Amino acid sequence: MDTSSAVTHIHTCQVRFADTDAAGIAWTGRIVEFALEAIDAWFRARLGTDWYELNIDRGIGTPFVRVAVEFRSPITPRDTLATEVRVAKLGRSSLTFAVTGRVGERVVYEGELASVFISRSTGRSIPVPDEYRAKLA
Numbered sequence: 001m002d003t004s005s006a007v008t009h010i011h012t013c014q015v016r017f018a019d020t021d022a023a024g025i026a027w028t029g030r031i032v033e034f035a036l037e038a039i040d041a042w043f044r045a046r047l048g049t050d051w052y053e054l055n056i057d058r059g060i061g062t063p064f065v066r067v068a069v070e071f072r073s074p075i076t077p078r079d080t081l082a083t084e085v086r087v088a089k090l091g092r093s094s095l096t097f098a099v100t101g102r103v104g105e106r107v108v109y110e111g112e113l114a115s116v117f118i119s120r121s122t123g124r125s126i127p128v129p130d131e132y133r134a135k136l137a
Contacts, residue, residue: 008085008086009045009084009085010082010083010084011037011038011041011085012081012082013037013080013081013083014079014080014081015076015077015078017077019075019077020076024076026075026076031071031101031109034083034109035067035083035101037083038083038099039085042085042097046135046136060118060119060120062116062118063115063116064113064115065094065116066112066114067114068111068112068113069111071109072106072108072109072110073106073107075101080103081103082101082102083102084099084100084101085097085098086099087136088112089114090133090136090137093116093127093128094114094115094117094128095116096112096114096115097112097113097114098111098112099112099113
């Protein structure tokens with residue numbers, strides 16, 4: 001199901017010195033973490049749960065099977081980063097997010113991250129639970 005008109009969620013954070021590399025800009029791996037933090041915040045805001053609760057209390061994992069990020073502009077500790085999260089595609093057992101990181105109006109990164117709902121006990125994919133699918137449709 002294409003959900004390109006889905007409601008977005010904006011997650012903001014202050015970039016810290018600890019997020020930077022020797023060049024003084026946000027370390028590449030940290031940018032992926034910024035996207036993942038924003039998606040976890042999206043889970044809490046949109047679905048009323050987070051990854052920890054899904055995994056520990058519900059026995060449902062949502063591992064990522066694909067991560068693609070394009071870097072557009074450097075990010076420094078002077079920046080407040082706003083990451084927009086949108087559901088790009090909803091499959092039978094998968095959920096693909098589109099993320100856009102901005103500092104003010106400047107786009108600093110864009111990406112697409114796909115995850116799959118799995119049963120933690122079997123490690124096999126499961127359909128997106130109905131209670132969440134309804135909130136995503």
